[in-house]
Amino acid sequence: MVVTSSWTEQALAVLRKDILVEARNRTSVNAMIFFAATMLLIFSFALGPNPDRLKAAAGGLLWLAFVFAGLLAFGRTYQLELENNAWEGVLLIARHRSAIYLGKVLGAAAVIYAVEIVVVPLMAILYNLGLGSNLPALILVTILGTLGYAAIGALYGALTLSLRAREILLPLLLLPVVVPLLLAAVEATNAVFTGSGGDIHLWLEVLAAFDIIFLTIGLLTFEYAVGE
Amino acid sequence: MRSAPIAELQGVSRLYGSVLALHAVSLQVHAGETVVLLGPNGSGKTTLLKVLAGVVAPTAGTGHVLGRDLREPRNGGPGGLGLLAAESYLYDDLTARENLAFALTIAGRKPLPATLGSLLESVGLAAHGNERVRRFSSGMRRRLALARVLSLDPRLLLLDEPYNSLDVEAADLVDNAVRRVTASGGASVLATHDAARAIPLADRIARMDAGRLTGIEQVNNNGCDKLLDRASSGRSS
Numbered sequence: 106m107v108v109t110s111s112w113t114e115q116a117l118a119v120l121r122k123d124i125l126v127e128a129r130n131r132t133s134v135n136a137m138i139f140f141a142a143t144m145l146l147i148f149s150f151a152l153g154p155n156p157d158r159l160k161a162a163a164g165g166l167l168w169l170a171f172v173f174a175g176l177l178a179f180g181r182t183y184q185l186e187l188e189n190n191a192w193e194g195v196l197l198i199a200r201h202r203s204a205i206y207l208g209k210v211l212g213a214a215a216v217i218y219a220v221e222i223v224v225v226p227l228m229a230i231l232y233n234l235g236l237g238s239n240l241p242a243l244i245l246v247t248i249l250g251t252l253g254y255a256a257i258g259a260l261y262g263a264l265t266l267s268l269r270a271r272e273i274l275l276p277l278l279l280l281p282v283v284v285p286l287l288l289a290a291v292e293a294t295n296a297v298f299t300g301s302g303g304d305i306h307l308w309l310e311v312l313a314a315f316d317i318i319f320l321t322i323g324l325l326t327f328e329y330a331v332g333e
Numbered sequence: 334m335r336s337a338p339i340a341e342l343q344g345v346s347r348l349y350g351s352v353l354a355l356h357a358v359s360l361q362v363h364a365g366e367t368v369v370l371l372g373p374n375g376s377g378k379t380t381l382l383k384v385l386a387g388v389v390a391p392t393a394g395t396g397h398v399l400g401r402d403l404r405e406p407r408n409g410g411p412g413g414l415g416l417l418a419a420e421s422y423l424y425d426d427l428t429a430r431e432n433l434a435f436a437l438t439i440a441g442r443k444p445l446p447a448t449l450g451s452l453l454e455s456v457g458l459a460a461h462g463n464e465r466v467r468r469f470s471s472g473m474r475r476r477l478a479l480a481r482v483l484s485l486d487p488r489l490l491l492l493d494e495p496y497n498s499l500d501v502e503a504a505d506l507v508d509n510a511v512r513r514v515t516a517s518g519g520a521s522v523l524a525t526h527d528a529a530r531a532i533p534l535a536d537r538i539a540r541m542d543a544g545r546l547t548g549i550e551q552v553n554n555n556g557c558d559k560l561l562d563r564a565s566s567g568r569s570s
Binding site: 107108109110114115118119121122125126129130185188189190191193194195196197198199200201204205 | 386387388410414416418420421422423424425426427431434435436437438439440441442443444445465481485486
């Protein structure tokens with residue numbers, strides 16, 4: 106008798122597979138952390154020791170680092186599928202392609218979260234940001250912002266997978282779409298750093314709305330995005 | 334009288350850019366039969382298998398495979414179809430067991446440990462279940478790819494050059510898989526250059542050249558030796 110796996114189990118299988126492959130390689134996470142750390146270090150020198158200036162720029166720079174880390178993550182999550190043409194094998198047997206999509210979103214988000222866990226404390230030191238009581242709010246902002254970014258990045262990564270110039274096309278197609286989300290994320294992060302608590306709730310709601318919209322679009326359209 | 338075909342193509346063509354890989358191919362595959370595709374490199378055998386699998390959509394023509402219209406996008410699981418492609422579809426950084434478990438789960442089945450164990454044992458990889466595929470030889474990868482395909486109990490088994498990289502024992506595994514699928518009311522389509530190996534399995538032989546189906550021969554036990562002679566002497570009918 107065949108025991109069936111649920112939609113959630115199928116999505117988690119993709120997430121588990123992506124994390125296992127990434128954990129056994131660790132090349133892309135290491136590269137992303139190195140890149141983000143270098144970028145933040147350079148800007149901290151460029152902006153000088155003025156704490157107000159550093160604080161004002163921190164939100165934008167943090168998300169700039171996450172954006173580039175994400176671009177690497179989205180490229181990487183589908184790059185590994187090209188090995189042995191595994192992606193074709195996945196599409197051939199997948200019971201629910203929408204579950205594959207959610208697994209890819211969570212897998213890419215997990216990689217970016219791993220980068221963020223290292224980069225945020227580093228930034229707090231370099232930019233003299235006393236996170237303290239603001240840390241829970243910052244965690245919430247990064248979770249929501251990253252999830253929305255991964256939701257649309259995983260969709261566009263699949264769209265550009267079969268294209269010859271995918272490394273160039275992915276950022277060109279993706280970045281204009283995520284600009285509103287990134288603006289909200291930057292504003293929310295700035296609100297955390299400057300301690301203007303009233304604005305945070307508004308921006309968190311905007312980020313949550315983007316997450317729902319992007320995830321819904323992805324779940325509904327992924328099947329067609331990966332069709333021949 | 335024959336039952337409705339498991340797979341049916343009517344005038345199917347496939348263009349890759351300006352290259353016509355398949356040209357007006359019509360073919361029926363019935364339950365309980367094995368069709369062997371023979372033809373030189375670039376004759377369209379792999380494209381025909383991928384069209385049957387639904388991986389590649391036809392540019393023209395119509396077709397149904399296991400009740401699915403080939404012009405519709407694939408979704409909803411393997412649906413009784415198994416493709417052993419030239420590529421293994423395996424993840425090199427996962428173990429053999431993890432590869433099978435992943436395939437089973439996304440196909441909508443729970444990967445029970447006993448199932449995984451018997452699958453690995455059936456292809457002679459029981460002792461290598463926890464090894465990463467990256468360390469496997471090409472023959473071991475081929476065995477694991479076969480286990481991956483068979484794990485989904487296909488009714489239509491599509492095999493692209495299945496004997497590549499396999500030793501005699503593993504090639505027997507392929508033959509046994511084909512016999513098992515056809516004996517249980519399924520069908521197999523096998524594309525190969527190894528005519529000597531495949532013809533004894535065949536109920537029909539379809540010859541392809543330059544994307545066209547140039548002939549289909551019915552095989553019976555008496556004619557098998559003649560066909561093998563012709564295949565080994567390089568002549569085509």
